[in-house]
Amino acid sequence: MAExxxxxxxxxxxxxxxxxxxxSFEVADKEFVILVGPSGCGKSTALRMVAGLEExxxxxxxxxxxxxxxxxxxxxxxxxVFQSYALYPHMSVADNMGFALKLAKVSKEEIDRxxxxxxxxxxxxEYLHRxxxxxxxxxxxRVAMGRxxxxxxxxxxxxxxxxxxxxxxxxxxxxxxxxxxxxxEVTTLYVTHDQVEAMTMGDRVAVMKLGVLQQVASPTDxxxxxxxxxxxxxxxxxxxxxxxxxxxxHGDGIGITIQDGMTLAVDPAAxxxxxxxxxxxxxxxxxxxxxxxxAAPSEVADDRVMRGLPxxxxxxxxxxxxxxxxxxxxxxxxxxxxxxxDDEDAFEELKRQAAAGGQPFVVRYEPSRAPRHGETVDxxxxxxxxxxxxxxxxxxxx
Amino acid sequence: MSAPTVRAGGVGRAVYRTxxxxxxxxxxxxxxxxxxxxxxxxANSFRGPSEQRTTPWWLLLRDENLSLDNYxxxxxxxxxxxxxxxxxxxxxxxxxxTVIPIAMAAFAAYAFAWMDFKGREWIFIGTVSLLAVPLxxxxxxxxxLYNGGANQTLPFIGKTLSxxxxxxxxxxxxxxxxxxxxFAMPLAIFLLHNFISGLPKDIxxxxxxxxADHFQIFVRLVLPLSIPVLAAFxxxxxxxxxxxxxxxxxxxxxxxxxxxxxxxxxxxxxxxFGRYEHLLTAGAFVQAFFPIVVFFxxxxxxxxxxxxxxVKG
Numbered sequence: 001m002a003e004x005x006x007x008x009x010x011x012x013x014x015x016x017x018x019x020x021x022x023x024s025f026e027v028a029d030k031e032f033v034i035l036v037g038p039s040g041c042g043k044s045t046a047l048r049m050v051a052g053l054e055e056x057x058x059x060x061x062x063x064x065x066x067x068x069x070x071x072x073x074x075x076x077x078x079x080x081v082f083q084s085y086a087l088y089p090h091m092s093v094a095d096n097m098g099f100a101l102k103l104a105k106v107s108k109e110e111i112d113r114x115x116x117x118x119x120x121x122x123x124x125x126e127y128l129h130r131x132x133x134x135x136x137x138x139x140x141x142r143v144a145m146g147r148x149x150x151x152x153x154x155x156x157x158x159x160x161x162x163x164x165x166x167x168x169x170x171x172x173x174x175x176x177x178x179x180x181x182x183x184x185e186v187t188t189l190y191v192t193h194d195q196v197e198a199m200t201m202g203d204r205v206a207v208m209k210l211g212v213l214q215q216v217a218s219p220t221d222x223x224x225x226x227x228x229x230x231x232x233x234x235x236x237x238x239x240x241x242x243x244x245x246x247x248x249x250h251g252d253g254i255g256i257t258i259q260d261g262m263t264l265a266v267d268p269a270a271x272x273x274x275x276x277x278x279x280x281x282x283x284x285x286x287x288x289x290x291x292x293x294x295a296a297p298s299e300v301a302d303d304r305v306m307r308g309l310p311x312x313x314x315x316x317x318x319x320x321x322x323x324x325x326x327x328x329x330x331x332x333x334x335x336x337x338x339x340x341x342d343d344e345d346a347f348e349e350l351k352r353q354a355a356a357g358g359q360p361f362v363v364r365y366e367p368s369r370a371p372r373h374g375e376t377v378d379x380x381x382x383x384x385x386x387x388x389x390x391x392x393x394x395x396x397x398x
Numbered sequence: 399m400s401a402p403t404v405r406a407g408g409v410g411r412a413v414y415r416t417x418x419x420x421x422x423x424x425x426x427x428x429x430x431x432x433x434x435x436x437x438x439x440x441a442n443s444f445r446g447p448s449e450q451r452t453t454p455w456w457l458l459l460r461d462e463n464l465s466l467d468n469y470x471x472x473x474x475x476x477x478x479x480x481x482x483x484x485x486x487x488x489x490x491x492x493x494x495x496t497v498i499p500i501a502m503a504a505f506a507a508y509a510f511a512w513m514d515f516k517g518r519e520w521i522f523i524g525t526v527s528l529l530a531v532p533l534x535x536x537x538x539x540x541x542x543l544y545n546g547g548a549n550q551t552l553p554f555i556g557k558t559l560s561x562x563x564x565x566x567x568x569x570x571x572x573x574x575x576x577x578x579x580x581f582a583m584p585l586a587i588f589l590l591h592n593f594i595s596g597l598p599k600d601i602x603x604x605x606x607x608x609x610a611d612h613f614q615i616f617v618r619l620v621l622p623l624s625i626p627v628l629a630a631f632x633x634x635x636x637x638x639x640x641x642x643x644x645x646x647x648x649x650x651x652x653x654x655x656x657x658x659x660x661x662x663x664x665x666x667x668x669x670x671f672g673r674y675e676h677l678l679t680a681g682a683f684v685q686a687f688f689p690i691v692v693f694f695x696x697x698x699x700x701x702x703x704x705x706x707x708x709v710k711g
Contacts, residue, residue: 053603074609086600090622099618100608147608 002064002154002187003029004050009059011045011211019045020211023059027155030185032178033216034202036192038234038342042211044159047191051080051157064154079148083160085140087132087147093119094128097146111150118149121180138169145177155187162197174200193342195235199223207231209339225273229332229394232288232387233340238322241361242337243329244391245287247280250303254278256287256386258306259328259358265303267384274388276397285397286332288387291322291364300380307378311371312360321370324360325377331359336394443468443679450676468680472667481667481684484660488640488688490571491659495578495639496632502579503586504594504624508616510587511595512602522591528584536581537648544573544649569653574646578639586631593627594620629696637689660685 004027011020020042027033035043048054049061052073060067068076079100087096095102097118098111106114119125122142132140141161148156161177162170178201181188192198198205199219206216207230215227226232232240245256250265254277257263271277277285297305309325331337331354338347353359363379371377388397441455444464458464472481509515510522544567551558567573597620605615621628643661650657664681668674 051603051607053606073603073607074611078607080604080607082600082604084598084600086598086604088601088605088619099605099610103609103614147604151608 003027003031003062004155004187004189005060005062006046007060007062009046009049009061010057011042011049011054012057018211020049023211023213025206025213025216027187027189029187032181032188032190032201032203034190034192034198034205035208036195036198036205036234037208037214038339039193040210041208041339043191043193043208046208047080047157047159047189050076050155050189051078052076077154078157079151079153079155080157080159081144081148081161083163085132085144085161085164087140087143089132092129092131093124093135093143093146096132096143097150100147100151114150114152115146118146121149122146137165138173141165141173145180149180149184153186155189156181158188158190160192161190163192163194177201196237199235205235207234209234209336225396226288226387227396228336229286229288229334229389230336230340232389232396233337234342236290238291238362238364239340240288240290240387242286242288242332243327243359243361244284244332245329246284247277247282249281254281255303256285258287259330262306263303264306264381264383265301266386267304267382269384270386270388274397277388280388280397284391286389286391286394288389289361289381290385291362293382293385294363295380295382296369297378297380300382304383305378305380306361309361309377309379311373311375311377314370314373316367316370318367321365321367323363323365323370323377325363325379326358327361328358329361330354330357332391334394439679439682442676443683445676447676450679468677469684472664472677472681472684481660481663481681483656484658484663485684485688487571487657488659488661491574491578491642491646492636492639495575495582496635498575499579499582499586499635500590500628500632503583503590504621504628505616506583506587507590507594508612508620510591512615513612522587526584526588529588531581533577533581533645536577537645540577541568541573541648544568544576567649569650569657571650571657571659573649574642574659575639577645577649578635578642582635582638586635589631590624590627594624597623633693633696636692640689641685 006023006025009020009023010018012018023042023046035046037043045054049056050063052068052071052075056069061069063076063078088099091099094115097115101111101114115128116125119128122145124139124142124146127135127139127143132143135143141164144161158177162173165173174197177190190197190202198207199222202219204216204218205222207214207222209230215222215231217225217227222231222235226235229242233242243258245258248255248257248263250263253266253268254271255263255265266277297307306327309327311323312326313324315322315324331350333351333354337350341347341350350359365371389395390397438455441458442450444466445455445458445461446463446465446467449461449463453460474480506525510518510525543562544565547560547564548562549558549560567576601619602615605619610618640659641661642659643665646659646662650662660681664678664685667677667681
């Protein structure tokens, strides 16, 4: 059992490209930390550096008080679960799971006992003699987990272990892995590009973008107090509605002109959380409103309602309805957003909307109260939950 | 509207079926053309010298005295010391000439594919480009090397350095299989490298994390997973060396007739002025018997999908 410490770690490839910039954070003993970010953000590279599969260009990496920069994967005493599972195709499930122990010259009885224990834990007992090709995707994934478990290593490293499973199984395994980690109490670093996995599984989540660590926090913290525009846009599904707005004086407090001729009063609770907004009167800032932070117009004060928004699309999900309403708010087009959206086509669409001077907002409704396509609605904004960011740097105005 | 479409579809399907049967049909034609001479040889191997010379082989069933005499003669000791000894010699050449290059090339191919060392690419290119050296040009130098070694007298000092010792190999089967093994290496390394470098990287990384070193990865993962390509190359290499005539004749030649492989003996069976020409048929079938056995023994390893279930779903 051990902690994993990144201390100013850099990764520079021989051709000069830098994949990781001065990465520093810590995975505490027995903690489950998720490393999340869009593709190409360096999260897998970071994990592979812990595993010893990538060299560390500079900085220190510690596993359990030991600097492991120059140790081989074998000497680091870690187990890794690969996205592809990387099972040995010619070996039975039992041999796959016992391979590491066999190499470590553990006695046959001991290997057998530990493989059986792990198989029981994962419900694989009846498949122990089978070859990987005779297993379903979910079972293969379990074997890959079992291979890590039998070793009782200092730490587990998991590289997108669920991304090859179908959606339903992924949800089931998500819970199972989290429960397993909780039970085994082994330090775990888990890489994923799926922010839902990040939010639901880990004790803490580390968000990366283009090789730079953006924020490390508990899932709730990340959701409620994003450090910058990128984290705000990346975490949460459906994503936060982001728009450029001008800060104005409004009565005793301040308001935001979110689109021409529409000014919303900002609740003092929001300005308490983002005190720097008060200094930005007359300037444009980035404003974020999560889909669930809208309300019926009757539930909020009159000066907190966006009026006359045409409904463009209704996604009825059963438990909730996501209503896309057209607004004339100005989208934020920046590198942060490009990275957060992580989809060139979607980003192009955003740019097009920006040029056209409007973008849809996603509003969460109770299914029974959801409007229909083509209607025009008024939506109240819970302005106490609004987020504010600097439009240029993207940093939260805290 | 719909009726003509259906009819057109029917015609289309018929045309499609006709066209798609062309490759199969062509293959069958090729198979027959290829197999006919062999079949004729096989038929003739049961017929006496006069029948072979006077009537075509497809009248086989009209012959009254079909016999195994030809086989008995070639396997007996009367002609050229006997084909039995020749077959034994052929094995003494073909087995080491198959096993040794494959074993060495597998190690080399793994190293070229998965180990990081300086100059890896250039050494690999150099090795593979040796494929271009024709065996025939090396016959005489090799023979000199085997019989006398390579020595260099240093200028001024007058001392003689032995770069390669005189192993006195001429007239031994060792000289033959050593030559075969050496010249098989570039192709073997090239073929095995292609396969081994295509094995999924994740498996090797996983094995490294599991604590395996290069040797363990090679023995426990690469070898078992490479069985199809090892078997394929083994069959080819065995065929080539088993059927070799030139090298055996050069390296053993007049020095030791009792070490000659079957190919050389069969060639000599015909005798002066082709007196025993009719025995060639039986000799050829004795020669062909063993490669066929090897082929059928190894063909079950040509299973596709040996990597199934390793990575991805």
